[in-house]
Amino acid sequence: MNPVTPNQTTSDATGVAAASGQPSPTFSPLYQQIKGLITQSLQSGEWKPGEMIPSEVELANRFKVSQGTVRKAIDELAAENLVMRRQGKGTFVSTHHEARAHFRFLRLMPDEGVPHYPESTFIEVKRLRAPAEVARLLDLKSGDAVVYIKRVQNFDGVPTIVEELWLPGLIFKGLTAERLNEYKGPMYGLFESEFGTRMIRAQEKIRAVCAEAGDAALLRVAAGTPLLCAERVSFTYGDKPVELRRGLYLTERHHYQNDLI
Known part of the structure; x- marks a missing residue:
């Protein structure tokens, strides 16, 4: 040859x-x-x-x-x-079910102790029409169906992250609160195995914010507490956006870690 x-x-x-x-x-x-x-x-x-x-x-x-x-x-x-x-x-x-993949997109690490995956409490899961900004970031038409998820993630019983997610409704048809509660493991593993969607890269914007009353209550902190806000758009093959995620991080005992290579 x-x-x-x-x-x-x-x-x-x-x-x-x-x-x-x-x-x-x-x-x-x-x-x-x-x-x-x-x-x-x-x-x-x-x-x-x-x-x-x-x-x-x-x-x-x-x-x-x-x-x-x-x-x-x-x-x-x-x-x-x-x-x-x-x-x-x-x-x-590569698969999101590998142990080493669990922390690729979860960048919040404990100041002390061994990193581990948080437990999720789902506050809301519903289908709705995509607001204009969500549609733009997910490359959808305004009004297209999306799945909206709001959850609190707890480390050792301490609420630390409040997240809102928007997913294209056509791809994630059938994703319900019941299925999310039943599944044990990282959410991206569920997306990969049951919806055929693998997240391969993401873009994030990070800024400092003050906790508003509703989110402060979920995190059990006072309104106005400093939080880290991360907005992420995740992509699958072909640079197709398939998730918008906005997270509020309480960094009293954790820090955001990014390894620059």
């Missing part, structure tokens, strides 16, 4: 896509094209979360490129948490 080098022509790049039987990617470095084709297979569900993907040799044969090109593509996918390498076993599709 003669590997195709990154400085190939556009027609060569099209040949890679044709050999894979998949849509032609736009011209870019070869490993980026292979990364895109593997991502398409992840998005289509060819390999499910938690499943092992084909070996580098098998993928190299499939796409008619060198094993080194495939390895570089997988390295980037692993760095983006889309796949996970397991020494001596292979490469697996």
Whole structure:
């Protein structure tokens, strides 16, 4: 097999896509094209979360490129948490059910003690029409159906987070308070296993606010108490927004931690 080098022509790049039987990617470095084709297979569900993907040799044969090109593509996918390498076993599709994934999107850490997942108390779960700002952030039409969730998260019995979530109603049809209360584990695990929606990245805005009366009551603090407010839009494959989340964090015993790599 003669590997195709990154400085190939556009027609060569099209040949890679044709050999894979998949849509032609736009011209870019070869490993980026292979990364895109593997991502398409992840998005289509060819390999499910938690499943092992084909070996580098098998993928190299499939796409008619060198094993080194495939390895570089997988390295980037692993760095983006889309796949996970397991020494001596292979490469697996990342899943929110893995223990290490529980804290990828939960950034509130205790000042003392071992990080652990909070317990949730659901205040409200209902379907409603998307307000204009929610529709804009979720790339919906104003008035489209969304699922609205409000909950309090408790660490060791202490209410610490008040969250509001908006989810596209079409994708999360059938999500109810009963199902949320029954499920034990991180919410993103439920979204992945029962609604086929995997959160792969998020954008956050963080600011300091003062607790309003209703939220202060839920957190058992005085109105006006300083809180950390985080607004997050989470995306699935294809940069499709599938969740808007606004959280109020009490940081008396916790801090927001972000590892910059």
